[in-house]
Amino acid sequence: MPAVTSGPPADTLAALVEDARRLAARPGRTILGLTGAPGAGKSTLATALAESLGPEVVALAPMDGFHLDDPILHACGARGRKGAIDTFDDAGYAALLTRLRAQGPDEVVYAPRYDRDLETSVGSALPILPSVPLVVTEGNYLLATTGAWPRVRAALDEVWFLDLDPQVRQARLVERHVRHGEDPARAHERALGPDHANAVAVESLREGATRVVRL
Numbered sequence: 001m002p003a004v005t006s007g008p009p010a011d012t013l014a015a016l017v018e019d020a021r022r023l024a025a026r027p028g029r030t031i032l033g034l035t036g037a038p039g040a041g042k043s044t045l046a047t048a049l050a051e052s053l054g055p056e057v058v059a060l061a062p063m064d065g066f067h068l069d070d071p072i073l074h075a076c077g078a079r080g081r082k083g084a085i086d087t088f089d090d091a092g093y094a095a096l097l098t099r100l101r102a103q104g105p106d107e108v109v110y111a112p113r114y115d116r117d118l119e120t121s122v123g124s125a126l127p128i129l130p131s132v133p134l135v136v137t138e139g140n141y142l143l144a145t146t147g148a149w150p151r152v153r154a155a156l157d158e159v160w161f162l163d164l165d166p167q168v169r170q171a172r173l174v175e176r177h178v179r180h181g182e183d184p185a186r187a188h189e190r191a192l193g194p195d196h197a198n199a200v201a202v203e204s205l206r207e208g209a210t211r212v213v214r215l
Helices: 013-024 042-054 068-076 089-100 149-154 166-179 185-190 194-203
Strands: 028-036 058-060 109-115 122-127 136-137 159-162 212-215
Touching: 013 028, 013 136, 028 042, 028 089, 042 058, 042 089, 042 136, 042 194, 058 122, 089 109, 089 149
Parallel strands: 028 136, 028 159, 058 136, 159 212
Antiparallel strands: 109 122
């Protein structure tokens, strides 16, 4: 009896690295977006691509650097929804990607970085040289159609949507929250509450991706 298969085969890291290498070989600057629900592995894959291809080939400019600061979220009553689409500076993120698209030969662009331990953004933490051919950016809402998000999508050459089993993804989220200081009960509450709501919103956008990556 033939083996029963459950769907398309998973993408391997080696294959994804080679596909990213081909993007980097295009003339000029290429910007690759990685998106998917919280916990799908976006930052892990972005880091793996950068480490595999090296800093001369890949620079990272993650969306999470544009989290609104906690005092701002507290002031507008949104701290409990941190990570929702309206808790990011979408216009600032779009402006960064537009600038990276048109980066001059003598210009260094500095992107912000999100510190998960401090739960705050660190400005001008990631220098991006004009000689780097491939910029990888990752985040939940690259395919959103409201606010300034369409300008984000317009700056991207390709968007890969990371598809991961929901149970595995939620387990990763719980582990991440615990690793960064949450007690296990609160970590589960976040993973099944705000994180799940954000995941539903992100899943509704997958049709706008140029590729679905199954991990």
